[in-house]
Amino acid sequence: xxxHPLLDQQFPEWxxxxxxxxxxxxxxxxxxxNDVARWLRDQAGYDYLSSVTAVDYFPEDRMExxxxxxxxxxxxxxxxxxxxxxxxxxxxxLTPLYPGAEFQEREVWxxxxxxFVGHPDLRRILLWEGFAGHPLRKDWREPFFEEEVKxxxxxxxxxxxxxxxxxxxxxxxxxxPPDFDPxxxxxxxxxxxxxxxQRRADEGIxxxxxxxxxxxxxxxxxxxxxxxxQLEGETIVDLKPVxxxxxxxxxxxxxxxxxxxxxxxxDRLDYTTSMANNFGYALAVEKLMGIQPPERAEYLRVMMxxxxxxxxxxxxxxxxxxxxxxxxxxxxxxxxxxELILDIFEAVSGSRMMCNYFRFGGVVRxxxxxxxxxxxxxxxxxxPRKIDEMDAYLTKNEIVRGRCEGVGVLTDAQAIALSASxxxxxxxxxxxxxxxxxxxxxxxxxxxxxAVRYHGDIYDRYLLRLDEARQSLRILQQVLRxxxxxxxxxxxxxxxxxxPAGEAYGRVESPKGExxxxxxxxxxxxxxxxxxxxxxxxxxxxxxxxxRGEKIADVVAVLGSIDIxxxxxxx
Amino acid sequence: xxxxGIVRGMWVTFRHFADTYLEDIRRGRRRYRTxxxxxxxxxxxVRGIVTVQYPEEKLPVPEEFRYLPFxxxxxxxxxxxxxxxxxxxxxxxxxxxxxxxxxxxxxPVTGKPITAPAEFSIDIDICMNCGFCxxxxxxxxxxxxxxxxxxxxxxxxxxxxxKQRLMRPASYYASIRPTNxxxxxxxxxxxxxxxxxxxxxxx
Numbered sequence: 001x002x003x004h005p006l007l008d009q010q011f012p013e014w015x016x017x018x019x020x021x022x023x024x025x026x027x028x029x030x031x032x033x034n035d036v037a038r039w040l041r042d043q044a045g046y047d048y049l050s051s052v053t054a055v056d057y058f059p060e061d062r063m064e065x066x067x068x069x070x071x072x073x074x075x076x077x078x079x080x081x082x083x084x085x086x087x088x089x090x091x092x093x094l095t096p097l098y099p100g101a102e103f104q105e106r107e108v109w110x111x112x113x114x115x116f117v118g119h120p121d122l123r124r125i126l127l128w129e130g131f132a133g134h135p136l137r138k139d140w141r142e143p144f145f146e147e148e149v150k151x152x153x154x155x156x157x158x159x160x161x162x163x164x165x166x167x168x169x170x171x172x173x174x175x176x177p178p179d180f181d182p183x184x185x186x187x188x189x190x191x192x193x194x195x196x197x198q199r200r201a202d203e204g205i206x207x208x209x210x211x212x213x214x215x216x217x218x219x220x221x222x223x224x225x226x227x228x229x230q231l232e233g234e235t236i237v238d239l240k241p242v243x244x245x246x247x248x249x250x251x252x253x254x255x256x257x258x259x260x261x262x263x264x265x266x267d268r269l270d271y272t273t274s275m276a277n278n279f280g281y282a283l284a285v286e287k288l289m290g291i292q293p294p295e296r297a298e299y300l301r302v303m304m305x306x307x308x309x310x311x312x313x314x315x316x317x318x319x320x321x322x323x324x325x326x327x328x329x330x331x332x333x334x335x336x337x338x339e340l341i342l343d344i345f346e347a348v349s350g351s352r353m354m355c356n357y358f359r360f361g362g363v364v365r366x367x368x369x370x371x372x373x374x375x376x377x378x379x380x381x382x383x384p385r386k387i388d389e390m391d392a393y394l395t396k397n398e399i400v401r402g403r404c405e406g407v408g409v410l411t412d413a414q415a416i417a418l419s420a421s422x423x424x425x426x427x428x429x430x431x432x433x434x435x436x437x438x439x440x441x442x443x444x445x446x447x448x449x450x451a452v453r454y455h456g457d458i459y460d461r462y463l464l465r466l467d468e469a470r471q472s473l474r475i476l477q478q479v480l481r482x483x484x485x486x487x488x489x490x491x492x493x494x495x496x497x498x499x500p501a502g503e504a505y506g507r508v509e510s511p512k513g514e515x516x517x518x519x520x521x522x523x524x525x526x527x528x529x530x531x532x533x534x535x536x537x538x539x540x541x542x543x544x545x546x547x548r549g550e551k552i553a554d555v556v557a558v559l560g561s562i563d564i565x566x567x568x569x570x571x
Numbered sequence: 572x573x574x575x576g577i578v579r580g581m582w583v584t585f586r587h588f589a590d591t592y593l594e595d596i597r598r599g600r601r602r603y604r605t606x607x608x609x610x611x612x613x614x615x616x617v618r619g620i621v622t623v624q625y626p627e628e629k630l631p632v633p634e635e636f637r638y639l640p641f642x643x644x645x646x647x648x649x650x651x652x653x654x655x656x657x658x659x660x661x662x663x664x665x666x667x668x669x670x671x672x673x674x675x676x677x678x679p680v681t682g683k684p685i686t687a688p689a690e691f692s693i694d695i696d697i698c699m700n701c702g703f704c705x706x707x708x709x710x711x712x713x714x715x716x717x718x719x720x721x722x723x724x725x726x727x728x729x730x731x732x733x734k735q736r737l738m739r740p741a742s743y744y745a746s747i748r749p750t751n752x753x754x755x756x757x758x759x760x761x762x763x764x765x766x767x768x769x770x771x772x773x774x
Contacts, residue, residue: 151664161672161692161731261667264701329584340615343633350637350715356701364706368635368750374615382615393583397576495665495707 004078005044011036018081022288022502022521025066025079030091033082037067037097045071046078047416048432049098051505051516051533052105054112056086058138063089065114066518068505068533072416072430074437077505086137090115093122100419103541111136111251123193126244126570130185132177135249143175144168149256149526197230197238209237212552216245220323220556223566227543227555234551239544243537246570254530259285259497259521260360262530266517267354269532270568273312275304275345276510278358283440284506284517285360288499296486297362298442303375303479304345304357305508306472310383311341312511313423313465313472316563317390320462323560324403330394337386340378347371360497362489372483379476387469395463404459408546408558411456418542421535422513424562427464428456434509445482446475458561496525503529512536512563532571536564591619604628634748637702637715639695642737643744652738655712657686662704662713670694671704691734695721711755717747 007015007026014032018025028036040046051068067080082091093116094101105116106125113134116122124131133140144167146152176182194211215226224245230238250269254262266281267274279301286292293301318334342352347368349357357364367375394400410420415428425432431452435443451467453460501523507516513535520529539562546562547555595602602608609628612621623630640662644652663671676689704713716739723729745752 150667150669152669155663155669155672161690161694161733163727163731164668164670164694164697257667260665260703264667264699264703326580329580336621339621343613346636347633348635350633350635350702351700354700365635368633377615393580397580399576493706495661495703 003075005040007036010039018079022500024503025081027081027083030082030084033080033092033094034097036080037069037094040069040078041097045073048072049094049100049419050077050421050507050514051518051531052094052101052108053518053529053531053533054108054114055520055529056112056136056138058086061085061087063112063114065091065108066503067094068516068518070437072432074432076438079505084114088115089113090117092117093119095119098419099417100538100541103538104419107537110134111249113137124244126247128244130176130180130182132175132180135252136255142173144173149524150258150261193228193240193242197240207232214555216242220559222319222559222564223569225564225566225569227559229547229552229555231552234553236547236550236552236555239547239555241540241543243540243566244570246566248571250532250571251530254532255527257527258495258525259499259527260495262527263358264354264356266532267356268567269534269571270510270512270515270536270565271353272315272565273308273511274353274355275308275357276508276515278355279305279441280506280508280510280515281517281519282358282360282506283508284504284519285497285499287504287506288502288519288521289360289497290500291361291490293362294487294490295484296366297488299479299483300363300367300488301358301441302443302446303476303483304348304355304363306475306479307341307344307375309472309511310387310469310476311338312563313469314338314387314390316511316560317394317462317465320458320557320560320563321394321400323556324400326399333390333393337383340382344371344374344378347374359489359493361491362487364489364493366488372480375476376480379473379480384470384473387466387473391466395466400462401459403554403557404457404462404561406455406457406459407550407554408458408561409456410542410546414545415456415542418545419538420513420542421539422509422511423461423464423468424513424539424542426451426468427453427460429454434507434514438507440506440508443475446478448472448474458557461561499523499527507533510535512565512568513539532568534568534571536562536566536568537571540564540569587619594619606631632717632719634750636717637700637705638719639698639700639716639721639732640693640704640713640737641716641739641744642691642734643712643714643741644738645741652740654687654734654738655710655741656688656691657710657712658688658691659686659709661707661709665703665707667701667703668697668699670697688734691737693732693737694730695732696726696730711759714744714748 008017014029014036015026018027046069048070050070054063054065056063063084063086065082068077070077084091091114093105095105096118103125105119106122108114109116109122110124110126111134210231212229212231213226215221216224226242228240228242229236253265263278266277269277314334314337318331321330322328345355346352348371349355410428412429415425415430431450433450436450448471451464451471453464499521501521503520505516505518507514515535516533518531519527522528546558604627609623642654642656644654647653658673658675660673663673670693672692673688674690675684676687677684702715705715
């Protein structure tokens with residue numbers, strides 16, 4: 001804690017240390033949250049609000065809103081907590097101070113029912129207005145509720161088999177809020193959405209703006225994602241993203257699962273980077289359990305994470321070109337490389353995309369025969385050549401430059417304020433990479449540079465991904481050089497792990513940005529709280545800032561340069 | 572110069588296109604619909620076309636590939652099918668989507684529960700292919716299959732696999748996962764040879 005200011009000495013009246021065993025950080029009085037946060041931001045350098053979430057301590061009448069703050073120059077997290085009651089749960093909004101909290105506070109309102117006083121646009125974000133209740137509250141139950149936690153007793157050993165779908169009959173598996181009639185319902189949320197658009201003062205000639213919905217079914221949105229844009233002619237005046245079409249309440253599922261059962265579910269967040277998702281979750285739970293994987297497992301983890309990064313960056317460059325109109329030819333060149341990396345994942349983990357490779361205290365198995373040779377061939381021979389090839393084909397291409405240079409600009413100050421992370425943040429001139437800023441696993445041992453670019457436009461985000469793929473190759477070369485022999489798992493594999501009570505936040509630099517898992521345990525086999533800080537979701541906070549003033553055709557490229565995956569955005 | 576980027580881009584595409592035919596001429600008939608041809612197109616130094624014409628051609632799957640679980644039985648000398656499963660239920664408890672139903676069998680005479688399943692069903696609609704059941708089974712009784720072609724025309728009736736549908740002989744398991752099967756077999760025989768020795772020492 002020494003690197004952080006002692007808040008209880010700075011604000012003895014308002015702040016006290018969280019002294020519960022297994023917990024850390026500071027409990028702040030709700031009324032003074034803004035003062036403490038302003039001091040932290042302006043005086044102590046905590047300019048980056050990474051994660052906002054809440055924990056429901058039902059049956060106690062207690063909810064805690066949890067904030068993770070960082071210095072954009074590096075270091076570990078400063079954790080703030082604000083306690084509120086469950087009825088009329090409300091805390092002051094931090095969005096005026098940290099604009100990056102906007103979507104996260106909406107998510108907490110939507111899923112946990114905590115009101116943020118002073119939030120500019122507090123609407124549901126992942127669910128729709130006809131949804132009854134706030135599903136992450138511990139006393140909320142779905143209409144097809146089965147049991148509170150897994151393993152479900154009903155499934156074993158008695159009773160006759162029935163299809164899971166029969167317990168969840170179509171048409172009968174939803175409930176509405178009281179006094180809500182779906183037949184006479186008018187979409188109020190839409191009006192609320194449109195009403196929040198910026199109004200322009202008439203400048204002489206009166207012109208109307210036009211509202212256009214891009215998506216949810218639109219090839220440019222990489223899935224089911226909707227952008228509502230307000231246009232003046234072809235120019236974007238304002239933009240509101242609408243998401244949640246792929247929402248499945250990953251976190252509620254996670255709180256019903258046992259700790260280990262969550263591992264394959266993390267694969268399904270950002271389904272292109274499942275190894276990185278496994279990594280973050282394993283780190284969080286290992287922190288709680290106080291265990292370390294053996295050396296060889298650490299190297300294998302880094303190897304898989306860096307292969308994932310190369311694969312995802314090439315993939316996203318390919319799809320950026322799709323969004324620019326070069327339909328599928330460049331992306332198929334990228335997919336060709338991706339296939340070779342997926343072959344490795346399949347041989348190692350058993351599945352190309354749903355890898356489920358990490359376990360608490362190691363990885364599931366060692367490299368099968370012949371895989372290491374394949375990795376060597378790729379890392380030392382093919383991938384460097386192919387990344388150079390990509391560079392040669394695209395970087396100087398006049399269409400790429402014409403469409404990307406100077407478009408969708410995000411300045412460094414904006415990127416930090418909007419809690420952008422990953423390539424979006426680093427392309428705006430902020431050399432912040434979790435692998436260096438707050439090293440985890442064995443990244444301290446490797447020699448690599450944090451890629452950074454300074455213009456903050458689409459072109460720099462593209463270049464940055466190429467730079468990063470090259471740096472990943474450097475790391476991989478060192479991994480291959482140093483890979484030790486030995487076991488890949490500590491202890492006997494167990495399907496039920498004992499996790500002591502407490503909280504932990506495991507974060508990794510996923511290819512999309514900072515991927516964090518906030519896990520709270522109460523000593524039972526299931527997590528009390530399981531929260532995912534999804535980089536794709538939070539990077540979308542800056543979409544409107546990037547898009548304002550651009551032409552409508554460019555918003556597609558801007559979205560492509562953020563590189564979202566809807567499995568992670570909507571969770 | 573304007574337009575140069577387009578020319579270069581088209582040239583890249585054209586080269587790949589031409590490479591495909593040059594390779595075809597060089598390799599002749601062996602290039603398609605042969606294991607050698609498929610392997611050659613999967614290599615990292617491949618030129619030209621990289622795709623596989625499914626379903627005429629199929630990619631070989633690696634040993635660790637996992638799809639749906641199956642139950643392993645040992646074949647007795649008189650053709651009996653001895654399931655290794657003891658109905659302990661660890662797989663059902665470890666299963667993340669909870670798709671395994673087990674009913675423990677009972678002795679037909681005494682009615683006492685025995686260590687064998689009377690029913691064993693997997694709802695394959697919700698199985699997420701994670702492989703935990705196979706990983707945590709202490710008896711090597713449930714394993715992940717390589718067969719991924721399981722499309723059926725009747726979703727409501729054919730997607731619960733019962734015990735009969737799930738059973739596969741140990742020889743099949745050894746054929747799809749030779750390394751794993753050999754390692755487990757060695758571990759089992761080592762354990763078996765240790766046991767009588769340990770009993771002998773106490774006697």
